[in-house]
Amino acid sequence: MGCAISGLSETADLGEKSNYHAGGGGEGGHLSQDQIDMIKESWKVIKDNITKVGIIVFVRLFETHPECKDVFFLFRDVKDLERLRTSRELRAHGLRVMSFIEKSVARLDQPERLEVLAVELGKSHYHYNAPPKYYSYVEAEFLNAVQPILKDRWTAELEEAWKTMFQYMTRLMKQGYEDEDRQNQATISPKERGDKRNAAL
Numbered sequence: 001m002g003c004a005i006s007g008l009s010e011t012a013d014l015g016e017k018s019n020y021h022a023g024g025g026g027e028g029g030h031l032s033q034d035q036i037d038m039i040k041e042s043w044k045v046i047k048d049n050i051t052k053v054g055i056i057v058f059v060r061l062f063e064t065h066p067e068c069k070d071v072f073f074l075f076r077d078v079k080d081l082e083r084l085r086t087s088r089e090l091r092a093h094g095l096r097v098m099s100f101i102e103k104s105v106a107r108l109d110q111p112e113r114l115e116v117l118a119v120e121l122g123k124s125h126y127h128y129n130a131p132p133k134y135y136s137y138v139e140a141e142f143l144n145a146v147q148p149i150l151k152d153r154w155t156a157e158l159e160e161a162w163k164t165m166f167q168y169m170t171r172l173m174k175q176g177y178e179d180e181d182r183q184n185q186a187t188i189s190p191k192e193r194g195d196k197r198n199a200a201l
């Protein structure tokens, strides 16, 4: 069976992802049709719990990586993570992330459409000051959060499929982030660069 998702491997920067494994049917980290079907099937269950999963993912993200909280203007000063759990903003942001995952799942059969979407998202994350190293933390928390919801539907194969999908998605986001970074470095004048550097010191 051919790779359902392909064409990225030439530009992909997978070197640092030591936990990366090619999915069941594909080489080079592509999703096989079986993996796509598996993800879609499991999404039917996850989607009934998207608000809950969105909140769990971000509360746990802030617990394990408190530096991520600083990126969010609204949550930066909230010390009590329990309060965050009931925050309307956190709920809204969690839902945005989950809706993006939903769109991505729906587009797994049309990778070129998914690619545009994820690269654009990476570009906007450059402006949110949310760097790519944080995206893999989201992946880990998502996997932890959906496991108890899927119960015995959760298998090693399904985990591998979701990992492959996340790594595909976050690699595209990283690409968008880096493109935007280059673009901004190119358009900013040497004087402004100096000013920015001084401001950061």
Ligand code: HEM
Binding pocket: 068, 069, 071, 072, 073, 092, 093, 096, 097, 100, 101, 121, 124, 125, 128, 130, 134, 135, 138, 139, 170
């Ligand atoms: C797989 C990882 C992630 C996905 C899929 C994702 C998705 C999204 C989406 C769909 C939005 C809505 C706005 C837009 O479309 O531009 C958004 C906004 C935002 N994201 Fe992410 N995100 C991820 C990781 C992160 C991480 C790790 C951080 C910070 C540590 C972060 C910080 C933000 C901020 C500050 C905003 C703008 C405020 C808001 O919409 O609430 N994101 N993200």
